[in-house]
Amino acid sequence: MDELPPELLVNILSRLNDSKSLARCRVASKTLNSLSREVRAVNLICTLSLYSKSQSIAGTPFKTIFKSLIEDSSNIRSISVGVDKALNVVSVDDLNDEDSKELYLTDVEFVQEWLPKVRDDLEILSISDFWIHSSWRQSDILALISSNCSKLVKLEVKNAWLSVVGLTQLPNLTHLTLEFIRLDDENLEKLNDCFPFLQVLNLIGVGGLHEPRIHFLQLKSCHWTVSNEPLSLAIVAPNLLELKLKCSKPKSLLLETPKLVKFHLSVEDAKGVSFSEFHDLNTLELISPDTYSLIHNVHFGNKIRKLAVGSVKSKEQSERLKLGLGTLVKAFPGIISLSLGPRTWSKMETHFQSEGLVDMKGTGSLKQITARVQTSDHTDVHQTVSFIRAILDNCRGLTDMRLMIHQDKDPRVRTNLISACMMSNQRIRWKWGIWAEGGEDMWISDGN
Template identity: 55%
Template sequence: MGEYLPDSLILDILSRLTDSSDLARCQVASKTLHSVAQDVQYINLICTLSRYQKSRSEEGRNRVTPFKKIFRKLVQNSRRLESISIGVDRSLAGIAFDDLDDEYDDLYLNDIEFVKDWLPRVCEDLRFLSISDFWLQSCWRKSEVLALISSCCHRLLELEVKNAWLSVDGLNPMPRLTSLTLEFVRLEDKDLNKVNECFPCLQVLSLVGVGGLKEPKIRLLHLKTCLWTVSNAPLSLSIFAPNLVELKLKCIKPKFLVLETPLLYDFHLSLEKAGNVRVKEFLNLQNLQLESSSFCSIIDAFPLGNTIKKLKVDLLKSTEPETIRKLDLGALFNVFPNVNSLSLGPRAWSEVETCFRKGGLENRTEMKELKEIMAHLVIDDIDVSLSIIYCILDKCTNLSSLALLIHREVDSITASKFISRCTVDYPQVRWKWGMWKEGTEDTWLSDDI
């Protein structure tokens, strides 16, 4: 190929390879490919489960090139790298401790000696760095890789570290870093405080399953987008971010929750139960997604309401049988009077039906702002389900679009009868039909019947 194509076209082709192991093969195929490949500006190398298994087998042990060796070679053969992603495939997470020798470090990718061997060669031009470690080898080894990265990667904009036990000792300020992802990482509260201090210009922060935190605080003045999935049950959880626009927060039931995010526009909150909540007023909140096993306590705790235009609601499975799960649609309308788009998850709709059977729709006023509804239905009693739908249509005088997903286990005769009656009785409504089942993706069948 190198004899017939210009170098610029070869470089363009090589730059489109998503797996850098293919790039490594090209480098040994010909002198031309080896030369041109040095100008590729990224490395994306992932250890797959099949490679891992081959490297552990008797016959493959001496035939499979060590993963770290391939990576080192790629770095050595590169002239200017702007992006590096090295890691293990998610499928390796299924390997048990009993199947691994503790002394192995061939996939310990946050090993400070390993990183020292290649990072100084590429740090000058590096903008993106992702290291996804092999948890079974990294979880009992505390790594100081953050200090090394902060000492030499002065132009780094995005950093991801996954499946590691991290130390913040020696961490230096990185004022140019704007995006940070820490996923399944061991930290302590003082470590998170150090992150706040040394990464002051973060605009995007993702903390997923970060363990070891008891009273974590995020205090970042420039933060705009935040994903925080808390796997344990901290005593308190605080976010101070005056410019935060988008927040996805998933936690269990912290005793204290403090949010000072006045400019929040898009908020996804998954919370089992609200304890002591302190929230500054949301001035611009438009999109709200709520998941809780105690919906009413969430509503009482948060100063939500008039600004919400798009609302999505569902109930979490409760670990406490006595938890009050009441979700009355009329009360929901009273709290969110200006919603124009409403989505009800499976458990939310089930609770709405339960409340409707007991007392109808409590709201006595018309919902003039509501334009569209999406709901996940289980049709146990077709007349009850129809009564709710018709009651909503009578209350919501400007409602023009209903997207209804029927559970896959509802028999086809019942589903067809339900669909027919809805479309005949309210022909002016734009109906959309689909099917749903927990654990699978929703399937849409038709539009505008």
């Protein structure tokens, strides 16, 4: 170990996922003890076991451990401190007392104890608070950070109640993530003003907003998950390239994003969705219980090449008789790749059984279909194969079929479906896989 170059050892120590290991290294050798003080990153997560140990008579409080790591280092560029999700299962009764601040990490008094040590060089800061301790205390930590960390490039705050009072400009900040945050402000104007060069914005479960408006001139990527409140949303970002937006039933949705290339839209009620045509959009993913209404109310442009469509459960079943494959082909005549979720595929298969394939003109560009299939018995296999054969007969340019079958289905049904499909058309390249709710897709074989 002592023979390795010091620069390499510092780089290795800086990459440790858990800085508790850094403390162990300090007692392992004089060389590591000396070099550990040159690390550029501190990462410390309070696990359930660590918290339990800290509460013992001989235990060291979590905040004390963290502050000692900061005090013993002189070259820190990145800090990540947080509470493990496993602690969410702990009830208030199991903690010290309701007023405890031991895991209240966005506490301004706590941050003031260590931030001055690193503020001049800090570039990345991530704080994941403990909701039981932070939800009823409003924190002014954003003002504190902005007034001290002029070189900060990336900021992430989770599970906290934040105020923007006193927030000042952070000219170098390009990445901002606020996740499960209570932000009691009329809109996002303060953030818009103070982060003028923001390029990546993630707002996940940020509540307390009214008529929120995102306005960032340099923004390139945005992920926004809105609460269930019926809000009027607006995004003005002339340079935005990628947008992932999930909202329930917005009163209205305004998008001024002329350069958008990739768009993921998940919406339960599409009545309030209406915006101008996108000129450069080529990748689109739609998740809605009423895709039929959505694609008829909104014009997504004529450059869509990659389309994915999924559905969520809804009490309304009117779409079942409306949404056919031809509906998508007609609305997006230039698509090359089409991915269909299990409910969408089921709706289209039902539509085919009653109406056949209609409006299938202009399918020459379609080369690949990926679908998650819910076939459950031999009768379903026959219907599914019939649907697939009709698709192949109508889409002469189609070369790839990728079918995912639910993992809980009878393996014999899966085998029969694979065999029947591969006999349907020899020109198609088949690929087979397994899917499950909430799990990752797993490809099991290539039909060729």
